[in-house]
Amino acid sequence: xxxxxxVLGQRVHNIDGTEKVTGSAKYTFDVVLPNMLYGKILxxxxxxxxxxxxxxxxxxxxxxxxxxxxxKDTLGHKQGIWRRFPELCDEEILCRExxxxxxxxxxxxxxxxxxxxxxxxxxxxxxxDLLPAVFDPMEAIKEDxxxxxxxxxxxxxxxxxxxxxxVDEAFKKCDHIREDQFKCSSQAHVCMETHDAVASFGHNGKxxxxxxxxxSYYIQRLLADMTDIRESDIRVINRHTGGGFGSKFxxxxxxxxxxxxxxxxxxxxxxxxxxxxxxxxxxxRTPMYYALKLxxxxxxxxxxxxxxxxxxxxxxxxMGATALYLTGFFSSFPYKYPNxxxxxxxxxxxxxxxxxxxxxxxxxSTFVGESQLDMMAEDLGIDPIExxxxxxxxxxxxxxxxxxxxxxxxxxxxxxxxxxxxxxxxLPPNHGIGVASYGFMSGGIFNxxxxxxxFSAAVVRINVDGKVDVYTGACDIGQGxxxxxxxxxxxELGIKLEDVRVFSGxxxxxxxxxxxxxxxxxxxxxxxxxxxxxxxxNQIMEFAAAKMGVNIVYDLDIKDSWIHxxxxxxxxxxxxxxxxxxxxxxxxxxxxxxxxxxxxxKGMISPAYSFGVQAVEVAVDIETGRYKLVYVTTAxxxxxxxxxxxxxxxxxxxxxxxxxxxxxxxxPMDDGKILNxxxxxYKLIRSLDMPETKILEIDTYEPEGPFGAKEAGEGxxxxxxxxxxxxxxxxxxxxxxxxxxxxxxVFKALREKEKKKAK
Amino acid sequence: xxxxxxxxxxxxxxxxDLSRHMIGxxxxxxxxxxxxxxxxxxxxxxxQFKSFGGEGYRALSEVLEKETKVKx
Numbered sequence: 001x002x003x004x005x006x007v008l009g010q011r012v013h014n015i016d017g018t019e020k021v022t023g024s025a026k027y028t029f030d031v032v033l034p035n036m037l038y039g040k041i042l043x044x045x046x047x048x049x050x051x052x053x054x055x056x057x058x059x060x061x062x063x064x065x066x067x068x069x070x071x072k073d074t075l076g077h078k079q080g081i082w083r084r085f086p087e088l089c090d091e092e093i094l095c096r097e098x099x100x101x102x103x104x105x106x107x108x109x110x111x112x113x114x115x116x117x118x119x120x121x122x123x124x125x126x127x128x129d130l131l132p133a134v135f136d137p138m139e140a141i142k143e144d145x146x147x148x149x150x151x152x153x154x155x156x157x158x159x160x161x162x163x164x165x166x167v168d169e170a171f172k173k174c175d176h177i178r179e180d181q182f183k184c185s186s187q188a189h190v191c192m193e194t195h196d197a198v199a200s201f202g203h204n205g206k207x208x209x210x211x212x213x214x215x216s217y218y219i220q221r222l223l224a225d226m227t228d229i230r231e232s233d234i235r236v237i238n239r240h241t242g243g244g245f246g247s248k249f250x251x252x253x254x255x256x257x258x259x260x261x262x263x264x265x266x267x268x269x270x271x272x273x274x275x276x277x278x279x280x281x282x283x284x285r286t287p288m289y290y291a292l293k294l295x296x297x298x299x300x301x302x303x304x305x306x307x308x309x310x311x312x313x314x315x316x317x318x319m320g321a322t323a324l325y326l327t328g329f330f331s332s333f334p335y336k337y338p339n340x341x342x343x344x345x346x347x348x349x350x351x352x353x354x355x356x357x358x359x360x361x362x363x364x365s366t367f368v369g370e371s372q373l374d375m376m377a378e379d380l381g382i383d384p385i386e387x388x389x390x391x392x393x394x395x396x397x398x399x400x401x402x403x404x405x406x407x408x409x410x411x412x413x414x415x416x417x418x419x420x421x422x423x424x425x426x427l428p429p430n431h432g433i434g435v436a437s438y439g440f441m442s443g444g445i446f447n448x449x450x451x452x453x454x455f456s457a458a459v460v461r462i463n464v465d466g467k468v469d470v471y472t473g474a475c476d477i478g479q480g481x482x483x484x485x486x487x488x489x490x491x492e493l494g495i496k497l498e499d500v501r502v503f504s505g506x507x508x509x510x511x512x513x514x515x516x517x518x519x520x521x522x523x524x525x526x527x528x529x530x531x532x533x534x535x536x537x538n539q540i541m542e543f544a545a546a547k548m549g550v551n552i553v554y555d556l557d558i559k560d561s562w563i564h565x566x567x568x569x570x571x572x573x574x575x576x577x578x579x580x581x582x583x584x585x586x587x588x589x590x591x592x593x594x595x596x597x598x599x600x601x602k603g604m605i606s607p608a609y610s611f612g613v614q615a616v617e618v619a620v621d622i623e624t625g626r627y628k629l630v631y632v633t634t635a636x637x638x639x640x641x642x643x644x645x646x647x648x649x650x651x652x653x654x655x656x657x658x659x660x661x662x663x664x665x666x667x668p669m670d671d672g673k674i675l676n677x678x679x680x681x682y683k684l685i686r687s688l689d690m691p692e693t694k695i696l697e698i699d700t701y702e703p704e705g706p707f708g709a710k711e712a713g714e715g716x717x718x719x720x721x722x723x724x725x726x727x728x729x730x731x732x733x734x735x736x737x738x739x740x741x742x743x744x745x746v747f748k749a750l751r752e753k754e755k756k757k758a759k
Numbered sequence: 760x761x762x763x764x765x766x767x768x769x770x771x772x773x774x775x776d777l778s779r780h781m782i783g784x785x786x787x788x789x790x791x792x793x794x795x796x797x798x799x800x801x802x803x804x805x806x807q808f809k810s811f812g813g814e815g816y817r818a819l820s821e822v823l824e825k826e827t828k829v830k831x
Binding site: 141142143151153154156159160161163168179289291293306308310341343345 | 779782783784785787790799800801804805807808809811812813
């Protein structure tokens with residue numbers, strides 16, 4: 001760990017931690033406004049149906065009901081986050097003519113309390129004409145399949161193609177080729193705070209929305225699109241958010257219905273989705289059918305890879321189009337394939353829409369790729385670490401036509417994991433250690449949203465007492481980004497962390513920022529904050545230089561709130577004194593700095609990438625197929641570590657989430673109905689199931705990141721499923737190609753293996 | 760040599776690339792053109808997913824090789 005920093009690298013608890021652990025932090029769930037009403041949403045019980053009639057008369061007559069809205073009360077606009085492509089904006093939220101999945105919203109009620117609103121839902125009479133439905137993308141792609149969206153033949157929502165080199169020629173030169181098929185399951189985000197919103201539309205024509213979101217700016221803009229209220233007349237406030245994981249940066253039914261009801265009544269309306277709605281009527285991880293072909297030379301050099309994917313899109317485009325692209329891109333990670341081809345197809349189905357979830361297509365591609373790579377290594381008689389070492393990305397590598405990798409510590413990570421495996425020594429019977437390598441982006445260089453703004457912007461204000469306010473549109477969703485940004489600001493200004501206060505996620509007072517997705521805030525928002533702080537610092541330095549009367553050849557700096565000559569640190573003045581004088585000298589105006597960041601000339605995907613290698617040890621009970629995650633060790637590099645406590649939190653959370661994806665989480669359906677829409681039935685890894693974990697941080701420096709920092713949030717969810725699969729194979733010799741790798745599947749595979757052996 | 764899409768005029772460096780473009784684009788006009796040549800677009804797509812080696816692309820590229828405009 002480098003020690004050249006004063007603030008960065010310190011073990012810091014989140015700056016809002018006290019509020020949270022004492023229960024005083026106010027989430028949207030806690031917002032109560034005078035005259036506030038409570039809203040509930042009526043949802044379709046059918047996977048595919050025409051809406052013939054909605055009769056709301058009885059519901060409106062119920063005492064306590066103030067308003068009932070249906071799709072007819074909206075402007076009829078279709079929304080979507082891919083705003084540059086109108087044909088991909090395909091979701092009305094309140095359906096007018098047709099429902100496309102069980103959970104699609106058809107009406108909303110505002111009443112004096114939740115019980116009354118709930119009762120009113122039962123009084124709304126919706127007449128449906130049921131339509132044939134399709135649930136599996138492989139069925140939906142057939143010519144005679146029901147059409148989920150009119151005019152979208154074969155239900156193909158979007159296709160993506162990535163290719164470089166000459167794949168067909170390269171396969172001819174391979175000594176060994178493998179073809180394998182995999183299936184990746186769905187996963188729910190299971191945020192502690194469900195989707196919720198309090199909307200307040202005033203007689204002045206302005207709308208304020210408190211909501212749990214990953215991007216206040218996106219919600220502001222999308223609400224403007226859907227209501228025709230001017231963007232600046234909408235204020236979206238995100239004070240605290242109880243988790244997002246990719247589920248909360250699109251406009252959702254709570255936000256839209258609360259806004260429409262409030263607009264109708266000029267009264268605040270609060271909607272909190274139930275846990276069941278959270279499971280059935282919000283978005284989820286994209287299930288994928290994957291087919292992979294991999295070719296290598298005898299010595300393990302990978303020459304060519306071909307990947308084909310069909311994804312279950314669900315009823316709407318959502319962010320699934322990005323997941324389709326990213327899974328194709330990350331299917332080539334983190335190796336140097338000279339020849340690569342990817343064809344991806346996203347297919348509409350009458351199921352809950354699939355979208356972004358932590359890892360954004362990469363957990364799927366990493367599971368399938370790392371599983372197949374181990375199979376290839378075994379076929380060739382090469383050690384799994386060695387084949388990864390032989391082909392792994394290195395610094396300054398260009399992914400042809402796609403991306404430029406600057407910093408990359410993959411090989412150091414492999415070395416560390418190799419050492420770790422050797423240290424574990426001989427394992428007990430039916431134990432196995434599996435490895436998986438991974439990489440991930442530090443924010444996306446995508447503007448499908450069509451924003452005219454910089455991707456990140458920040459304002460820093462220094463007050464007369466030397467305290468600093470940071471204004472950022474970035475959203476702290478529990479991942480600790482406010483703490484990270486405060487640390488970056490404090491480091492740049494050379495002051496104490498306690499002197500920095502962060503205002504975030506409020507479009508009324510903060511400059512626009514695309515928000516918390518794609519692991520973008522440390523690098524992108526961090527750069528904006530650093531530049532805004534630097535702007536302030538330069539202003540302070542001008543006053544300090546004049547005050548100190550130093551020779552202009554000397555450089556000044558600030559450290560520990562002491563402005564000093566770099567060559568003569570003892571010669572200086574107090575930061576606090578200079579700030580006071582500087583403000584007086586600026587005619588009483590506080591010192592303000594502005595900063596922004598938009599990646600330029602950094603390829604098509606991301607300005608920077610992080611890398612790592614994970615080793616998972618499992619212990620399998622060969623009688624039952626049950627297995628235990630014994631130990632998870634992750635060698636990870638994320639550039640300069642801003643806050644070690646933050647990284648440890650990300651790692652533990654990622655293992656819980658990615659372990660669940662690999663081991664037990666799934667959303668089985670019957671005719672489009674999710675069968676386990678409760679915490680009781682949806683199996684998560686709980687604290688008692690958590691394995692022992694260890695993180696081996698590798699020191700790297702990312703030139704594009706603030707102080708050399710890059711992603712540390714999502715990448716950690718990529719390797720675990722693949723490492724589990726590889727570990728089970730090492731332990732008991734069975735390979736499971738479809739997620740989740742449940743004990744039942746292991747049990748069946750063990751019995752099959754026994755049968756074959758007996759023959 | 761380059762190959763021009765008969766539907767949207769996009770230029771590709773090979774008939775195979777053009778075939779990938781047309782199947783990948785997948786909108787109605789591209790599908791209609793493909794179907795008019797005796798293929799079933801859905802079958803080409805399914806073929807793409809079910810087998811490696813780009814048979815769907817190759818089959819279409821043979822037609823494109825003959826029928827699309829070739830520029831110097």
